[in-house]
Amino acid sequence: MKLRQWSRDLVMGARFAFSSGREGWVRLLLTGFGVGLGVALLLLTTALPNAIAVRQARNDARADHTYSQEKKPKADNTLVIADIDTTYRQKDVRGRLMEPEGARAPLPPGLDRFPEPGTMVVSPALQKLLQSDDGALLRQRLPYRITGTIAESGLIGSHELAYYAGAKGLAAKIDPPNVARIDMFGDEEPTSEKTDPVLLLLTLVVFVVLLMPVGVFIAAAVRFGGERRDRRLAALRLVGSDSGMTRRIAAGEALAGSLLGLLFGTGFFLLGRQLAASVEVFGVSVFPSYMNPSPTLALLVAVAVPAAAVMVTLFALRGVVIEPLGVVRTAKPARRRLWWRLLLPLAGLAMLYPMLGKGHTNGNFNEYLVVGGVLLLLVGVTALLPWVVETVVARLNSGGVAWQLAVRRLQLSSGTAARMVNGIAVAVAGAIALQMLFSGVEGDYTKQSRQNVSRAQMQVSLPSDVRVAPAAEEFGRTKGVRQVMAFSGSEMGDRRKDPQTSSDVTVGDCAALREVAHLPSCREGDVFVLRGAEYDTDTPALAKPGRTLYLDPSYGGEKGTEFAWTVPQGLKQAQSREDPTGVRRGGFLFTRGALPTQAERGFRGEIYLALDRSVPDAPDLVRNTAARVAPYSTPMTWAATEQSVRFTSIRRGLFVGATCVLMLIGASLLVSQLEQLRERKKLLSSLVAFGTRRRTLSLSVLWQTAIPIALGLLLASVVGLTLGAVLLKMSAATVSVDWASVLTMTGIGAGVVLLVTGLSLPPLLRLMRPDGLRTE
Structure with a gap:
């Protein structure tokens, strides 16, 4: 019976979301867009393991080096192949010369026939480069005529530069591994590397740090239009619904927004999947076919996002009294309590404490404790920030008109301001911790080369x-x-x-x-x-x-x-x-x-x-x-230095992921800012009608953004430094702070917010008109 009641109320809330007129549709679309951005990035993340596996499988399938095998005699099924890899303007070019020695010579993946001597088959990216003005120097190095392109099955990425050329007389040049005789492509005995505990720790922390801001933004997106929704729910109390039913109806509205967000997110993901072939990030490119999410992980996203939307809404309404004659939120709210907010980061530190000093010499890390501990520390940022903002703005009073407008608005709705910057604060805290960890262990994976680069290069x-x-x-x-x-x-x-x-x-x-x-x-x-x-x-x-x-x-x-x-x-x-x-x-x-x-x-x-x-x-x-x-x-x-390939790959993966997360942060912040301005349309019009200058209002909007972000970045720096120090202790590395990196991370966070604020000024100026008071 209770389940039926919940279902009926949730369905009713979803119907209200789709039938609330223009205002409701705008709110629903904003929520769906915000949630959709987060869902798209989550789906991209779930597709990463498959993309990495496919890239590795294709690279293994075309392997042709013979390091330890015995030299093979010439036969009908042998091929002489020469490795002539090169580099062009910091980009690797994979090159092979081939001479088949019989009718059954193995054909490399991606080719349907062997190129004739003096001709070559190239990757689409290399063909495009050679046909452009930028490829003039490279054309001098590849004196072969292009007769075809390598198919996708023979490449590891859409931007890979690769070619196969035909040659004669290679048998006289055999000198493994650069020139060898083979009878098959593929690695006969793939080597399995022993898991490095510190690299595993880095990988786990990278995933948590990159995905946590996504979850924060999804939680913030389902609360778009919260104040208007609460006032609208008061009408439901007037026609007879109790407080529990009202909250369930509100959760139904959030559920509808999250389901629309799943549709938007799927569309964004499919669009991003197609665009993936045209993008190369830090030297990594993929084909759309690589980006196939794991069905289990995709199902988890489809279930977790709507469930989180319902839970977040019910949690947000726990301190709001919705009565038939209005919403008791405009009164001075009760002060937020600090004690339970501190429990989250303390619990995170407690989970990480047993692993201090492990790493290369003292055993592996417990993956569940690592993920749980880092997650609780970063969630602690989202829990502490509203208290910090409320406590600080309560003591801010004197100042100019723009300052007082901003401070008063923050005093009335500090929670909304904190939600806007929660994601950026979590991202910066995680970035600072990761930067400390990477800097601290980099020496273990980087060694000085003996090559004297001052004498030769x-x-x-x-x-x-x-x-x-x-x-x-x-x-x-x-x-x-x-x-x-x-x-x-x-x-x-x-x-x-x-x-x-x-x-x-x-x-x-x-x-x-x-x-x-x-x-x-x-x-x-x-x-x-x-x-x-x-x-x-x-x-x-x-x-x-x-x-x-x-x-x-x-x-x-x-x-x-x-x-x-x-x-x-x-x-x-x-x-x-x-x-x-x-x-x-x-x-x-x-x-x-x-x-x-x-x-x-x-x-x-x-x-x-x-x-x-x-x-x-x-x-x-x-x-x-x-x-x-x-x-x-x-x-x-x-x-001058040589770095571990796996360490470099993890760092490159962090840069790729951080780029995607920053794009999400910027887009979501912009949507959130526009939603806030839409909520305050009549208030802004009233102030303009009473003679408030537009410059004053614009400056007040800037202060409303700058104060919470300054507090958020300060809190993020403290949590990030703490987490970074703990991770370094876990890795048995010396604890040190690269202040330049800390300032860079906080500067990037502040820069994203300032950019978003600048982009929101044009719609703000359009809203600041007296005719905004007109209603129908």
Whole structure:
């Protein structure tokens, strides 16, 4: 019987929402739009796990590197493939050269046939780039004719730059893993990484911090038009409904708004899903087909949003007395109590406390305690902010007309003002905590590179069939190259085959050799033995005068040049120094004149380049030269630090999510602001009719926004710093505050609010007209 009564009252409230005339429709649409934005972002979030899984699955399906497998013999089902990945203006370009060796050679995903030699099949994004003016430099690097495009199944994102080109004679270049013979695509033995507890903590906190503001905005959206609704409900009391029935009818109205919000949200999500293919955020792009929410999570959103709308409405009306002759809300409300509001953040801290000091060495974190603790701390912001706003504005009195109008309005409806900024406060608090956590543990996932970027900024590794000296001359003539350090290297052993002791051999001109050793003097034809290397125990025994050694000895089935060389009398000694890669080399140094040409045939070349950064696109000019001189070379750009790929991925995911949440915050705040202005239309018109200047009213609206947001950001900073310190303690990291990041986060929050306030001024000016008092 009670369930039937609830159902009847909720249905009646929903009917009132759809049959309240123009005013009711405007309120319903505002509620539906606000809830819809939140639902769309929730659906996008539920689709993320599937998008990540599909991207990874497609990347695994096209895997072609052979790191540990045995070399395969040529057969009817084999394909020779070369990895010629490159970079163009900070964007990765995935490139492969292919030569099928039989009718059953494996075809990569996304292709229906192999490209002929001299032609290539490209991704749609790469085709668009190559056909534009921005792709002029890249066209020089890819001298192939485009004959088709790679299908979606062969790409991990809509903006991925990738191509497959046909080639001849690749079998002679086989040198795994860059050039290899394969008989299938896909990773035969995918590696499973051990879960890093700190990275798991980061992932959990990122999801909670990004989704919490969404929930706050949905809760605020279902209360749009609350004051007018309460006054309208008084009429229901007049015709005989009791207080419980009145509250259930109000919940029915909120339920209708939330159901409309689900429809809007589904539409927004489908629209965003289609637009996803045209957007790339922080280097990540997806196809619409990736964005399929998990049915279970989507069902959870569909049930949770209407249920939350009903609960929020009933909770909001608990302190409102709706009587037949009016609503007892315009009287001075009872002061808010602080004690229960403090229980929420304290309970959150209590849940996180048992995990202090865990992490890399002391065990994993309990996911439920992490999510619950962070959630309670952030919910504490929404609970404390109304009390803070009410307490502060109650003590604000003296000031100009605009200030007094704003303060008086805040004193009468501090809860409404707090609801407007709750979401931004929660987002800023979470962002500050995350920034502290990322900064605190970044050192564990970032290490200093040994590469000396002050001496060289790029490195080009040459295959053994490319002569180093001519290649170095080409790089030296490249625009933007300031200095070229060219070396070739191999080994020297005591036997032709499978030597028992061996040592490194480095070949270069005198200028290049001085980059790896302190030479007493140098001229062409000199040979040096190095002292002071990091790891070198065999060289002293090998460097005995008169001993015969073998350059490039053979190992196993690999055939070397096995060139015999006799250690001369009076071999010069040189002291090793750190080379551009940060290594102290050992072994022997040869000037090019001391080594016969045939002996250097199997040596591999390394070229280090110092660039002139004032030259635009200098790295890409170097890559173009490398593609021309040695198509199978691997140009690398050096960096002072190296960061964990998974850590970088989580941080990138945070940036993508934060961008979406900020867009939601801005849109929802704008809707909320417009709803507030619509509620006060007659009041604004009355003030204008009595001669209040529009500038004064505009300034009062600004103060009404600025005061709560200032208090909200202050509270967010305190909670964010507290949460950040606790998370760092949990990760066993040193607690430190990056004040620049804290100020940046609060500044972004304030900037969003100021932008929204500025966008709401035009409708405010239209509302400030005396004819707004006219009624029908």
